[in-house]
Amino acid sequence: MSRTSLSRFLIEQTRSHQTPAELRFLIEVVARACKMINHQVSKGALGGVLGSMGTENVQGEVQKKLDVLSNEILLEANEWGGHLAGMASEEMDQAYQIPGKYPKGSYLLVFDPLDGSSNIDVNVSVGTIFSVLRCPDRNGDEGDLGEEAFLQPGTEQVAAGYAIYGPQTMLVLTLGNGVKGFTLDSEMGSFILTHDNISIPEQTAEFAINMSNQRHWEAPVKRYVDELLQGEEGPLEKNYNMRWVAAMVADVHRILTRGGIFMYPRDAREPEKPGKLRLMYEANPMSFIIEQAGGVSTNGHQRIMDIQPTSLHERVAVFLGSKEEVERITGYHSA
Ligand SMILES: O=P(O)(O)OC[C@H]1O[C@](O)(COP(=O)(O)O)[C@@H](O)[C@@H]1O
Ligand SMILES: [Mg+2]
Numbered sequence: 609m610s611r612t613s614l615s616r617f618l619i620e621q622t623r624s625h626q627t628p629a630e631l632r633f634l635i636e637v638v639a640r641a642c643k644m645i646n647h648q649v650s651k652g653a654l655g656g657v658l659g660s661m662g663t664e665n666v667q668g669e670v671q672k673k674l675d676v677l678s679n680e681i682l683l684e685a686n687e688w689g690g691h692l693a694g695m696a697s698e699e700m701d702q703a704y705q706i707p708g709k710y711p712k713g714s715y716l717l718v719f720d721p722l723d724g725s726s727n728i729d730v731n732v733s734v735g736t737i738f739s740v741l742r743c744p745d746r747n748g749d750e751g752d753l754g755e756e757a758f759l760q761p762g763t764e765q766v767a768a769g770y771a772i773y774g775p776q777t778m779l780v781l782t783l784g785n786g787v788k789g790f791t792l793d794s795e796m797g798s799f800i801l802t803h804d805n806i807s808i809p810e811q812t813a814e815f816a817i818n819m820s821n822q823r824h825w826e827a828p829v830k831r832y833v834d835e836l837l838q839g840e841e842g843p844l845e846k847n848y849n850m851r852w853v854a855a856m857v858a859d860v861h862r863i864l865t866r867g868g869i870f871m872y873p874r875d876a877r878e879p880e881k882p883g884k885l886r887l888m889y890e891a892n893p894m895s896f897i898i899e900q901a902g903g904v905s906t907n908g909h910q911r912i913m914d915i916q917p918t919s920l921h922e923r924v925a926v927f928l929g930s931k932e933e934v935e936r937i938t939g940y941h942s943a
């Protein structure tokens with residue numbers, strides 16, 4: 609059987625003028641970093657990588673050892689080989705400018721180095737999410753690359769992807785022309801194309817939401833989930849199943865595989881924040897992938913990828929997945 613590795617797929621993309629060589633190298637470097645993170649994650653207690661660092665990130669969340677280690681792996685790999693102007697991450701207060709390289713690199717890399725990190729210590733799937741933007745032309749200004757360069761709507765992404773470290777390790781990627789899934793062949797050390805043209809069914813009977821927050825939700829979300837729970841006897845006239853892995857990567861991966869709707873709405877716990885998930889390095893890359901697979905992604909009011917970010921660590925409400933259900937809950941927000 610002839611197999612297509614990620615490298616071969618990317619070379620073909622470049623040959624057919626769909627992906628500039630520089631972007632190809634950048635994706636290769638990110639994929640290599642994901643393999644290294646996978647290796648660290650899989651060591652578990654044997655590698656002394658479980659547990660917390662005793663530090664907090666800029667968002668006041670306790671950092672796990674693997675959050676910090678994964679961030680360092682991505683930074684180090686891309687600093688030297690990534691064709692980048694800068695990087696930004698969930699685990700860093702400020703954007704990071706590639707030393708001495710600017711303005712050579714044409715791209716910006718934004719990432720959540722380890723998503724679902726509360727799952728690490730209980731041996732449940734986690735992942736890495738990334739998004740690639742073009743570095744804006746700064747008209748010869750060689751000063752510090754500030755946060756503003758990164759504040760681009762999701763529609764400006766040139767690539768997005770995630771790695772999932774689960775029973776199988778996979779890399780799921782979009783370059784803006786569909787979604788491909790690659791499975792890590794750990795004996796060969798290569799990602800192999802196993803899921804060509806991933807597409808999400810328009811209809812679904814499966815939802816994902818953290819139900820423990822129900823009392824804090826806004827009225828449209830309460831109404832929608834109440835209708836889901838009524839099943840065949842309710843207005844939606846079918847029975848729904850529920851799943852919640854507590855790692856966006858794993859919940860989105862399930863939706864790409866068999867459909868579904870994922871919701872992390874804003875709620876009354878922290879009313880000043882418009883949701884829990886981060887726009888730049890969780891919601892935007894996942895929305896790009898979901899849309900490229902034929903799904904829909906909104907914040908209840910508008911398409912997530914149309915939102916103009918105002919800060920690096922901005923949060924957003926997220927409703928994404930199968931078209932019919934995402935459009936239904938989005939409609940309830942304006943009813
Ligand atoms: O624990 P909760 O509130 O259900 O939140 C789960 C959500 O939080 C996240 O874990 C946040 O990601 P991080 O682990 O990168 O902070 C999402 O992946 C997931 O959907
Ligand atoms: Mg995350």
Ligand SMILES: [Mg+2]
Pocket residue numbers: 675698720721722723724725
């Ligand atoms: Mg994280």
